[in-house]
Amino acid sequence: MLEVRALSRIGLSAVSFQLEAGECLAVRGPSGAGKSLLLRAVADLDPSEGDVLWQGRERRHFGGPEWRGIVGYLPAEPGWWGDSVGEHFRHWPLLGDLRGRLGIPDDARDWPITRPSTGERMRLALIRALERKPKVLLLDEPTAALDAKSVAAVEELIAEKRRDEGLAALWVTHDEGQGGRVASRILAVEKGHARLEGA
Amino acid sequence: MDGSAAYIALDYWDLSLGSLLVLANAGLSLALQLGLHKRLLVSSVRMVVQLFLMGLVLTVIFTRLSPYLTSLAALIMVAFAGREVAARQERRLAGLWSYGLGTASMMLAAVLVTVLALTTALKPDPWYDPRYALPLLGMILGNTMTGVSLGMNSLTTGLHQRRAAVEARLMLGDDRRAAFGPVVRQALRHALMPIINVMSATGVVSIPGMMTGQILGGVPPTEAVKYQIMILFLIAGGVGLGALAAVFGGVQRLSDPRHRLRLDRLRTPKG
Numbered sequence: 001m002l003e004v005r006a007l008s009r010i011g012l013s014a015v016s017f018q019l020e021a022g023e024c025l026a027v028r029g030p031s032g033a034g035k036s037l038l039l040r041a042v043a044d045l046d047p048s049e050g051d052v053l054w055q056g057r058e059r060r061h062f063g064g065p066e067w068r069g070i071v072g073y074l075p076a077e078p079g080w081w082g083d084s085v086g087e088h089f090r091h092w093p094l095l096g097d098l099r100g101r102l103g104i105p106d107d108a109r110d111w112p113i114t115r116p117s118t119g120e121r122m123r124l125a126l127i128r129a130l131e132r133k134p135k136v137l138l139l140d141e142p143t144a145a146l147d148a149k150s151v152a153a154v155e156e157l158i159a160e161k162r163r164d165e166g167l168a169a170l171w172v173t174h175d176e177g178q179g180g181r182v183a184s185r186i187l188a189v190e191k192g193h194a195r196l197e198g199a
Numbered sequence: 200m201d202g203s204a205a206y207i208a209l210d211y212w213d214l215s216l217g218s219l220l221v222l223a224n225a226g227l228s229l230a231l232q233l234g235l236h237k238r239l240l241v242s243s244v245r246m247v248v249q250l251f252l253m254g255l256v257l258t259v260i261f262t263r264l265s266p267y268l269t270s271l272a273a274l275i276m277v278a279f280a281g282r283e284v285a286a287r288q289e290r291r292l293a294g295l296w297s298y299g300l301g302t303a304s305m306m307l308a309a310v311l312v313t314v315l316a317l318t319t320a321l322k323p324d325p326w327y328d329p330r331y332a333l334p335l336l337g338m339i340l341g342n343t344m345t346g347v348s349l350g351m352n353s354l355t356t357g358l359h360q361r362r363a364a365v366e367a368r369l370m371l372g373d374d375r376r377a378a379f380g381p382v383v384r385q386a387l388r389h390a391l392m393p394i395i396n397v398m399s400a401t402g403v404v405s406i407p408g409m410m411t412g413q414i415l416g417g418v419p420p421t422e423a424v425k426y427q428i429m430i431l432f433l434i435a436g437g438v439g440l441g442a443l444a445a446v447f448g449g450v451q452r453l454s455d456p457r458h459r460l461r462l463d464r465l466r467t468p469k470g
Contacts (some may be wrong), residue, residue, distance in 0.1 A: 079363025
């Protein structure tokens with residue numbers, strides 16, 4: 001279980017919530033409300049106040065890289081460092097199932113990194129994040145640039161990971177319908193203040 | 200015959216003849232509306248005043264042969280070089296870090312390499328003889344300054360521009376060493392490239408200033424060459440050491456023990 005206690009940082013007032021294994025919490029709010037700041041604070045990408053615990057153990061007892069092995073983060077604009085798509089994955093051949101489900105062809109491994117469309121990049125980044133098998137996945141508008149078919153594929157894939165592997169998710173979305181479909185509870189963020197709501 | 204000759208002294212008339220070339224440049228700037236004539240003249244006057252002052256100061260320091268006076272002159276040179284490094288940064292480290300890191304890196308590299316050369320190869324008596332120590336330090340410092348400023352600038356701008364890529368690696372469980380690696384390698388390449396280019400071109404494309412000075416001063420070319428080779432080796436060592444210290448110091452400052460990228464420790468550029 002992920003437990004967030006009075007987590008705050010510049011631009012975000014103290015927020016507390018728990019995320020059980022297999023649970024998904026939708027994060028909603030207008031642009032600039034502090035949703036991405038919240039995700040970055042949970043991912044430990046920026047300094048923050050308050051406590052974040054995994055299975056009852058405080059985050060500071062985990063090393064940074066170890067923590068980010070447990071908590072994965074898919075930003076709204078994923079970064080790429082290599083020249084080709086394949087360089088960004090540890091074991092491309094083992095990811096055939098994920099690629100097939102998200103509509104990424106096998107030969108994409110050799111594509112130059114400039115070739116994938118925005119939607120393909122987001123799906124590739126999701127595969128890359130899932131390859132590390134995180135226990136918690138922080139998703140920042142993962143389907144914003146996708147067509148309806150791809151949106152359904154991503155929602156279905158995350159639902160399956162939650163059900164079969166106990167993946168917990170914090171899912172930022174502007175789509176109210178999606179929030180209702182993927183999450184059991186909603187965290188509404190506005191002007192840096194967050195409050196929990198029912199589904 | 201050893202090929203040596205007495206050097207030809209220049210008088211003020213010779214210098215004023217040379218200055219006609221700068222005046223010609225200023226005239227060109229006026230004719231072509233480049234807007235550089237004032238800066239050309241001001242920088243020329245500055246150069247003349249600075250060099251005459253340096254001549255006077257060096258005359259005093261060379262006469263006294265004091266280790267304290269030599270150290271003070273060296274410290275002032277390093278301090279000014281630190282200021283230059285900080286001024287050349289597009290995105291500076293916040294607070295005193297930009298000046299402090301650049302100055303410390305240069306001091307470490309230039310002083311270490313200069314002392315090494317003085318105590319092992321040149322061996323003047325005493326070893327801190329300012330006639331050898333200060334020109335040597337000046338040459339090493341000038342080049343180390345370029346390397347350090349290029350390295351630091353490349354590191355800070357690289358991390359800023361490639362933030363998403365660096366954080367993507369951090370989020371995939373990489374530590375800062377791995378995540379910052381490509382930017383660090385690029386920064387060190389930028390820092391070392393000028394001295395590599397100089398070494399490649401020296402003797403074919405260019406005759407370095409020091410060697411030219413020695414030859415004009417009557418030193419046989421074969422002896423001047425040996426000095427020049429030694430100087431270039433020392434400069435290469437100083438640049439490498441200084442850039443390494445500055446870039447790795449910068450990495451430490453722009454990350455933290457949680458292996459986070461800390462761009463909040465960069466000052467926002469003006470304008």
